[in-house]
Amino acid sequence: MEYSLIFGACGGIGKALSLELASRGDNLYLSGQSASKLNILKDEILAKYPLIKVKIGVCNLTSSEDRTAFFTTLEKENILLNGLYYVSGIDTQKAFSKYTEEKIVKQARVNYEGALSVTLSALKLKGANFKILVVSSLTGVIPMPYYAEYSSTKSALINFYTALRYELKGQRVKITLLCPGSVP
Numbered sequence: 149m150e151y152s153l154i155f156g157a158c159g160g161i162g163k164a165l166s167l168e169l170a171s172r173g174d175n176l177y178l179s180g181q182s183a184s185k186l187n188i189l190k191d192e193i194l195a196k197y198p199l200i201k202v203k204i205g206v207c208n209l210t211s212s213e214d215r216t217a218f219f220t221t222l223e224k225e226n227i228l229l230n231g232l233y234y235v236s237g238i239d240t241q242k243a244f245s246k247y248t249e250e251k252i253v254k255q256a257r258v259n260y261e262g263a264l265s266v267t268l269s270a271l272k273l274k275g276a277n278f279k280i281l282v283v284s285s286l287t288g289v290i291p292m293p294y295y296a297e298y299s300s301t302k303s304a305l306i307n308f309y310t311a312l313r314y315e316l317k318g319q320r321v322k323i324t325l326l327c328p329g330s331v332p
Contacts, residue, residue: 150230152230165281167192176201229274256301263282282305282325283326284327
């Protein structure tokens with residue numbers, strides 16, 4: 149059975165995307181940092197769309213060990229993926245000189261490293277036709293002061309997935325980058 153895998157499923161864009169995919173009949177594998185929020189979303193989706201399958205899995209995207217364990221679980225469950233939707237991200241409006249080392253590393257890991265890592269793992273579980281949607285940002289195209297690191301990580305996503313689209317040409321993989329402006 150194939151699933152759409154959504155990282156950042158409980159946030160604004162992630163939740164809307166989860167509901168939209170469910171309305172189209174996709175089985176969902178929802179991931180986020182909070183099991184309780186994931187369960188609430190799962191219940192909401194199943195109340196509206198009782199015929200689909202919904203699974204949840206907590207994953208700390210800053211940890212390569214957590215990401216590896218997450219995909220090991222998917223492999224053990226014989227999960228095939230028809231889509232990867234990477235909506236996760238951290239943005240902080242703050243002068244870069246006010247950042248801490250911990251903040252720099254965490255934001256880079258979630259916004260960039262996590263996206264590449266889960267893409268590599270998801271490609272190993274892809275079904276016949278596979279979609280990747282990654283949420284970047286308008287600030288990845290037009291950098292914003294006080295969002296310097298956020299802008300640079302989102303720009304890196306644009307460059308990486310544009311190049312990856314060419315690498316995977318002819319392999320039945322469709323890649324879409326979403327670059328929204330401000331999202332409440």
